[in-house]
Amino acid sequence: MKPILLQGHERSITQIKYNREGDLLFSVAKDTVTNVWYSVNGERLGTYNGHTGAVWCVDCDWDTKNVLTGSADNSCRLWDCETGKQLALLHTNSAVRTCGFDFSGNIIMFSTDKQMGYQCFLNFFDLRDPQQIEDNQPYLSVPCSDYKITSAVWGPLGEFVIAGHENGEINQFSAKLFDSASMDHIKSFKTERPVNSAAISPIMDHVVMGGGQEAMEVTTTSTRIGKFEARFFHAAYEEEFGRVKGHFGPINCVAFHPDGKSYSSGGEDGYTRIHYFDPQYFDFELEA
Structure with a gap:
């Protein structure tokens, strides 16, 4: 799964957002700039200054x-x-x-x-x-x-x-899935590091989570120890089945494409990464 690397910010990414069709991806950061990109190839369409x-x-x-x-x-x-x-x-x-x-x-x-x-x-x-x-x-x-x-x-x-x-617990050490109408707690996905963002796949029973070590501690730790991977969990079984590396710092935000065929992540390193899933991802079944 080779990502498309979007380099349009000079400081940490704070949020990423797809439009409804999924052809555009918006990114904002601590550098005052709002960017909009073509999600299919990572080309920057423009900025809002x-x-x-x-x-x-x-x-x-x-x-x-x-x-x-x-x-x-x-x-x-x-x-x-x-x-x-x-x-x-x-x-x-x-x-x-x-x-x-x-x-x-x-x-x-x-x-x-x-x-x-x-x-x-x-x-x-x-x-x-x-x-x-x-x-x-x-x-x-x-x-x-x-x-x-x-x-x-x-x-x-x-x-x-x-x-x-x-x-809230969601900003600490676990991401929880709630029924949006009743607000009943449905599932918990445990990690040993803070969770900054989580997203639910629109087509698979999958949850992706991003987080990692606190930003103030990043310079003292390697990327491996810092736990900077995006982590995938099965929404029903609550079990982790995959990790994706790439960011050189905590992941601040994650989002699934509306068609579920890709996802994006924004990090403390100032980069946005678009990941298109390999065909094997859609054939994967977690053993109960």
């Missing part, structure tokens, strides 16, 4: 019309996907950690960090109401007083948002 701080999150709407980004420069920005033009700028009191479009593409949500005396908020804007954007005033703002949100996704059909907080 405007942020002045680390970009923590990125999302694309259902029809690949608009792109949403959130940054440590205390802003959430809306872009025209095709032209790269900035369509809206929403100022916040602290860093924007997560963001996303709902199913319709009309509602956006983003969370702000608990810092500088401000508590964490989960904000909702309706893009069909220009006055909300002009006034920089969300129609709903939910305070999170205890622990800040580190990850958030929309539930089915945009009915609710699932948020992970900084004290």
